Amino acid sequence: MMKHMLQAMFILALAAFMLALPTQDRVASSEQTKPSLDDYNVTWTSPSKNSSGSMPLGNGDIGLNVWAEAGGDLLFYIGKTDAYSGIGRLLKLGRVRVKLTPNPFEKGLSFEQTLRLREGRIEFVAGKKGDEVRIEIWVDANRPVIHVDVDGRTPLVVEAKYETWREKPRMLTSKAEKDSARGIVGGDIPFLVEADTIVDDKTDRIIFYHRNSTSICPATMKHQALGHVAKPENDPLMHRTFGGLIEGKGFVRVDKTTLRSASPTKRQSFSVVVKTAITKTARQWIDGIEELAAQCAKNDPETAAAEHEKWWNEFWSRSHVFVSPSDAIKDSKKRKRLATVTRGYILQRFISACSGRGALPIKFNGSIFTVDAKEGEEIFDADYRRWGGGYWLQNTRLPYWAMLESGDFDMMRPFFQMYVDALPLAKVRSKTYYKHGGAYYPETMYFWGMPENCDYRWERGDAADGDVLNPYIRYYWSGGLEVSMMALDLYEYQRDREFLDKTVVPLVSAIIEFYDQHYGRDKNGKIKIAPSQSLETYHIAENPSPVIAGLKILLQRMLSGRPIITS
Numbered sequence: 001m002m003k004h005m006l007q008a009m010f011i012l013a014l015a016a017f018m019l020a021l022p023t024q025d026r027v028a029s030s031e032q033t034k035p036s037l038d039d040y041n042v043t044w045t046s047p048s049k050n051s052s053g054s055m056p057l058g059n060g061d062i063g064l065n066v067w068a069e070a071g072g073d074l075l076f077y078i079g080k081t082d083a084y085s086g087i088g089r090l091l092k093l094g095r096v097r098v099k100l101t102p103n104p105f106e107k108g109l110s111f112e113q114t115l116r117l118r119e120g121r122i123e124f125v126a127g128k129k130g131d132e133v134r135i136e137i138w139v140d141a142n143r144p145v146i147h148v149d150v151d152g153r154t155p156l157v158v159e160a161k162y163e164t165w166r167e168k169p170r171m172l173t174s175k176a177e178k179d180s181a182r183g184i185v186g187g188d189i190p191f192l193v194e195a196d197t198i199v200d201d202k203t204d205r206i207i208f209y210h211r212n213s214t215s216i217c218p219a220t221m222k223h224q225a226l227g228h229v230a231k232p233e234n235d236p237l238m239h240r241t242f243g244g245l246i247e248g249k250g251f252v253r254v255d256k257t258t259l260r261s262a263s264p265t266k267r268q269s270f271s272v273v274v275k276t277a278i279t280k281t282a283r284q285w286i287d288g289i290e291e292l293a294a295q296c297a298k299n300d301p302e303t304a305a306a307e308h309e310k311w312w313n314e315f316w317s318r319s320h321v322f323v324s325p326s327d328a329i330k331d332s333k334k335r336k337r338l339a340t341v342t343r344g345y346i347l348q349r350f351i352s353a354c355s356g357r358g359a360l361p362i363k364f365n366g367s368i369f370t371v372d373a374k375e376g377e378e379i380f381d382a383d384y385r386r387w388g389g390g391y392w393l394q395n396t397r398l399p400y401w402a403m404l405e406s407g408d409f410d411m412m413r414p415f416f417q418m419y420v421d422a423l424p425l426a427k428v429r430s431k432t433y434y435k436h437g438g439a440y441y442p443e444t445m446y447f448w449g450m451p452e453n454c455d456y457r458w459e460r461g462d463a464a465d466g467d468v469l470n471p472y473i474r475y476y477w478s479g480g481l482e483v484s485m486m487a488l489d490l491y492e493y494q495r496d497r498e499f500l501d502k503t504v505v506p507l508v509s510a511i512i513e514f515y516d517q518h519y520g521r522d523k524n525g526k527i528k529i530a531p532s533q534s535l536e537t538y539h540i541a542e543n544p545s546p547v548i549a550g551l552k553i554l555l556q557r558m559l560s561g562r563p564i565i566t567s
Contacts, residue, residue, distance in 0.1 A: 035322040040346050042115040051371035057122050059139040060357025062274050063368030066122050071107045074098040079368030081358025082276045083242040086212035087181045088389040092382045099159040104133040120312040141311035145296050146272040155264035162206050162257045164196045165381045176375050182388030183452030200256040209243025225465035229428050236448040241285040242276040245293045318407040321345050352399050356411030360447050364395035390452050392444045393479035416503050422449025433466030438514025443476040475533040481550030484508040
């Protein structure tokens with residue numbers, strides 16, 4: 001499990017690492033006394049072979065993987081923080097292929113792809129010298145819209161095509177691919193990948209969606225002895241529908257997956273509006289995205305672009321870290337390594353901003369930036385991710401602690417909201433299993449609060465209801481203490497009374513109440529925390545240090561009336 005945690009940490013930083021490598025060296029020179037964010041833009045001077053050479057982009061909820069293929073087209077995957085399938089996998093919404101005629105990506109032509117950090121955009125400049133085409137892609141920081149703007153020196157034709165690999169239902173069959181639905185491994189729930197739907201309404205637009213007609217939630221609740229509280233109307237997966245609508249002024253329908261500019265022109269734009277909702281019918285979701293697209297279309301494009309850039313400028317203005325070498329360091333390799341540290345910090349913060357303001361927290365194992373993968377001889381689509389769709393707190397927490405210091409408080413709210421939303425279930429679980437109040441959270445859980453069945457174990461033997469049989473996390477409940485500490489720290493920074501009343505007090509109080517009522521006392525009247533465990537390492541422990549330390553400081557902070565900063 002520790003090995004897996006380290007691998008997960010690596011995956012979280014992978015996108016930033018990929019960005020840092022194949023770039024031109026545009027790091028601030030030693031002569032510059034005031035480093036600039038623009039010095040750390042990432043520029044590629046050759047197209048990519050496939051999605052593994054993609055650049056990430058996003059608005060906090062919608063994430064893109066963007067790349068251009070030599071002699072081919074511009075492509076981007078679309079991800080979203082709440083696009084969960086019926087078997088608990090976080091899926092892509094699909095892929096968009098952009099074909100230009102004449103093609104500026106022909107082999108031998110000039111090519112430049114730049115991630116412009118300050119503006120939150122990816123820019124392509126490609127084509128024949130003197131006749132280059134400029135393409136800008138951006139995900140509106142304030143609205144659920146992806147924009148593709150094409151500007152040519154001579155007229156050209158633009159084609160936008162929606163592509164999906166989920167064309168028909170199929171089963172996950174290999175052991176490795178089943179790991180992307182890890183929670184149901186070992187049981188009898190089918191590993192079903194449901195098909196996407198493309199609406200054929202004959203209009204000059206493309207509407208596509210994925211709608212769950214199955215859900216693992218009822219079987220999970222029943223297996224974990226909580227079937228009596230499971231209600232169909234509260235199912236977090238059933239009828240969850242996510243997809244998009246593609247349209248553009250001057251674009252006409254070629255077929256149900258393709259739009260094309262009606263005539264060659266120099267400047268063209270199209271957009272992809274994205275939406276997730278749980279609706280009774282598919283028609284309700286379609287009506288909803290049509291209404292959303294109509295609302296977004298009312299916004300003046302120049303105003304929307306200016307507001308988008310304003311958000312990103314304010315984001316970068318909150319704080320910064322530039323590691324600059326002193327004049328005493330003459331070694332060019334050392335100076336470059338220091339510049340790499342700065343670049344790594346900036347790009348990791350950018351990745352968090354691209355995925356940290358969604359309906360659900362940042363996923364530790366690839367976030368919303370997974371791409372096609374190869375493991376051994378097996379090739380997987382972009383929906384694949386190791387360790388599945390669950391949240392593992394010891395990994396999930398990693399980007400969030402840093403947000404306290406960088407002032408990215410808005411990006412922390414989805415993290416806490418997931419635990420607050422799961423609090424009623426956590427209280428029911430405590431009452432059902434242990435006949436007392438309070439709440440606890442398992443170390444690994446689905447976003448709605450239940451542990452994954454593979455950890456709970458399908459084969460129960462004579463285990464009591466509620467016992468998680470995976471020894472690495474069986475009594476690993478101290479994560480709730482750490483979440484509480486982080487929430488208190490955020491309150492201390494912001495002094496947001498509503499956050500205190502609706503998040504901090506309910507969450508921390510319920511967790512402390514659980515520890516108070518769940519454990520007995522020794523002969524001296526002191527709490528005896530056993531059976532328990534110390535992180536993943538010591539599976540059976542009595543009064544483990546992390547729990548003692550967490551309870552001690554939490555109680556001090558809650559009773560003092562003035563929380564103590566710990567970060």
